[in-house]
Amino acid sequence: MIERFIYDFGRYILLLGQSFGGPRKTKTYFKEIVRHMHDIGIGSLVIVALISLFIGAVTAVQFAYQLGGTLIPRYYIGYIVRDMTIIELAPTITCLVLAGKVGSNIASEIGGMRQKEHIDAMEIMGVNTASYLILPRMIAGLTMIPLLVFMAASISIAGAYLASVPMGFFSGDEFVKGLGMFYDPYNVFMMFVKSVVFAFIVITIPAYQGYFVKGGSIELGNASTAAVVFSNIFILLSDYIIALILTS
C-alpha cells in the first residue's frame, strides 16, 4: 500500500510538471480557460449558494440555542458565525462540495477522453496533453474557487441573519454589532489561502485519476470515486496543516 502511494505520488508530481510544459498556443488555451471558468464558477453557483445559506442559518440557530441561558452576550453569535464561516466553514465545506461536483466531473471527462482515444489522438498530433487538459482547468479553478468561497462566506452570514433575526433569536442590531467585533483581516487572508490550496487539490487530484484511467466504465467509475475520496482526504489534511501553520 505504501509502495502504491509512493508510485502514485511520484506520477502525480511528474504529471504536474508536465502540465506546466509547452508547447502552448495562448489563444487555444484562453478559450479552454474561459470554458472551464464557466463550468466551475457559474456551474457551481446554485449548489454553493444553497449549501452556504443553510450552513449559516444552522450555525446561527445552533449557537443561539447553545448560548441561551448563559451570561455570554447574544451579540457574540454574530461574531462566532462570522469567524467560523470565514475561517473554516466557507472554504472547507464549499471545497468538499466542489470535490464532489467539479472533481468527479473532471475525472470522468478526462478519463472518458482517455478511453475514447482522444488523448492518444492529441499525443500523436504533438499536443502536450497534460498541459492542454490540466493547465486551463487549474487556472480556471484557482480563479473561480476562491471567488466561490468568498461568495459562500457572504451568503452564509446572510443566511445566519435571515434564519435568526426574523425568528427573534436576537435583534438585527445585536447581530450586526457581533459581526463588527474583534474583526481581524488576517482571517480573510487565511480563508483565501485555504481556498487556493483546496482549489489546487480539487482540480489536480481528479485530473490525475482521470488521466491515467485504464479499462472500461467500471474503472472510470472507480476513478471518479477515488477522485472525490482522495480530494476530500487531502482537503481535510491540508486544512489541518494550514491551520497549524497560519495560527502558530
Added chain:
Amino acid sequence: MIRVEKIYKNFGDLEVLKDVSVHFERGITNLIIGRSGAGKTVLLKILIGLITPSSGEVYYEDTNFYSLDKKQVRKLRMEVGMLFQSSALFDSLTIDENIRFPLDMFTKLTTKEKTDRVNYCLERVNLEGVNKKYPAEVSGGMQKRVGIARAIVMKPKYLFCDEPNSGLDPKTSITVDKLIQEITQENNITTIVNTHDMNSVMEIGEKIILLQDGILAWEGSKSDVLVRGNDMIQNFIFASPFLQRLKDKALKNEND
C-alpha cells in the same frame, strides 16, 4: 519510409512481439494483418510511440525514433497523421473545429488560410458542407472520413490507420480504403494500415505483413498472396469456406 529493427515487446511474462524487423515503404499502402491478439495494434502503437518496445529500434527515414527527446518527438509527430479505430473525434467540437484543431495548435496560418485548408480536406474526403455538424450527428462512415480529413490536415509524411473499416458496411469500407490509397499516392506518403478486413487486403494491399503470435509470418503484396503465399497467409485470408471455394475456382480458371 519507416524501418523497424528487431522489435521485442513483453507485458510481464507475455511476449507479444518477437524479433519483428520490417520496413514500410513510401507512396504505397502498407498493411499489417493478423488474428486478434497477434500483436498488430501493439506494433502500430510502438511505431507511433504510444507504447515503448522492450527492445529494438524504429527509424523514420534515418532518424531513430526512440533516441529522440520529448521536444523532437513532438516535432516529428507533427508529420504524422492517424486515423483511429473509433475515429477519436472530440465530441464537444464541431467537425470543422475537429479538423482545425491541429492547425490552431501548431500553425501560424490566418483564419482564412485555416478555413481553406479545412474545406479542402473535407472536399477531399467528399464531405463538403458538414462543417457545423457535431461528430454525433453524422454516420460512422462519415466519422471515419472526418478522421481521415483531420489526419491529413497538417500534410503528414506518415499516415497510420488503425482498423479503418471496423463497424462499416462493405461498400463504405471500400470507399474508405480507396480514399486512403488515393491520399497515399497523391501525397507520396508512408501509410500503414492495421486491418482485419480481407477485402482491404485484396484491394489496397500493396505491401502486406502477416503477424502470427507476435512473429512476422509472411511479407508480400496482394498479388503475391495466391502466387507465392504460404498456407498460413492463404488460410488467414481465405478463412471462410466461401472464399476458399472462390480461390480454388480462380486458381482452376488460371490453370485451364
